[in-house]
Amino acid sequence: xxxxxxxxxxxxxxxxxxxxxxxxxxxxxxxxxxxxxxxxxxxxxxxxxxxxxxxxxxxxxxxxxxxxxxxxxxxxxxxxxxxxxxxxxxxxxxxxxxxxxxxxxxxxxxxxxxxxxxxxxxxxxxxxxxxxxxxxxxxxxxxxxxxxxxxxxxxxxxxxxxxxxxxxxxxxxxxxxxxxxxxxxxxxxxxxxxxxxxxxxxxxxxxxxxxxxxxxxxxx
Numbered sequence: 001x002x003x004x005x006x007x008x009x010x011x012x013x014x015x016x017x018x019x020x021x022x023x024x025x026x027x028x029x030x031x032x033x034x035x036x037x038x039x040x041x042x043x044x045x046x047x048x049x050x051x052x053x054x055x056x057x058x059x060x061x062x063x064x065x066x067x068x069x070x071x072x073x074x075x076x077x078x079x080x081x082x083x084x085x086x087x088x089x090x091x092x093x094x095x096x097x098x099x100x101x102x103x104x105x106x107x108x109x110x111x112x113x114x115x116x117x118x119x120x121x122x123x124x125x126x127x128x129x130x131x132x133x134x135x136x137x138x139x140x141x142x143x144x145x146x147x148x149x150x151x152x153x154x155x156x157x158x159x160x161x162x163x164x165x166x167x168x169x170x171x172x173x174x175x176x177x178x179x180x181x182x183x184x185x186x187x188x189x190x191x192x193x194x195x196x197x198x199x200x201x202x203x204x205x206x207x208x209x210x211x212x213x214x215x216x217x218x219x220x
Contacts, residue, residue, distance in 0.1 A: 014044040021051040021064045023076075025088040030076040030198070032067040034060065049090055058098075062106035065113050066098055070191045074201025078187065 016022060018040040024031040026047040035042075035050075044050055054060050066072045079092040141147040145155060154161040180192050180202060188203030 014050075016040075016042055016044050016050050017052070019052075019060065021054075021060055021067075022048050023051060023067065023088070023093065024048045025090070025093070029080045029086060029088050030067075030073055032064050032072075034064055049088075049093065057100065057103060059103060059106040059110055061110040061114070063098065065110065067096070070198075071189050071201070072096070072098075073198050074189070074191050075187075077191075077198045078182070078185075078200040 016035045016039065018035050018037045020035045021032060022035060022044065024047060051060070051063065054063065067076070075096045076088065076093075079095065080086040080088045145160065150160075157165075159165060177193075179194075182200060185192060185200055186203040188201055190202050190205055191198045192200040192202050
């Protein structure tokens, strides 16, 4: 989206550069990334904040990776609040605790992590193509009912002969999770998940999670 020059001039403080990072502070809170070079000089919306003028002791990409980590996302979720329309205030972002380690080590972490990012992005594109192929195949077979050999199958009530329609509740059981309320959490490395995603962090895995993990391990 493009804006008039006079508008651009009045919002110059919201201009982002390719060396900046940004964090979403409303809507889907906590998305963090570096600004792509294609968006150098673009204007930032009110739903995000730019991270700039970073102290020389920190590699900007290291900060980005930390904020995207479980530890960083847990702090972000805890500071965003639990309202129906949470928003991450700028002063709350400033309170996030960041590990200060040698710049050389930060650079090595970024070097390794960025290679994985490259592989992840390539695989993400491949997965998108595979998912689209699977969607089209499903549509062809189970919506249009043009599966292999369909010419010889009788269709009755919208399904192949011998098939039946069932309600979801007839074939599975829904179980609710156990809430770990904010008042009972102690800040730590383990993310706490709610219906909207990560809603905070805790110092340890809960007893329920431990039980589930043991059950999964025992059945593996």
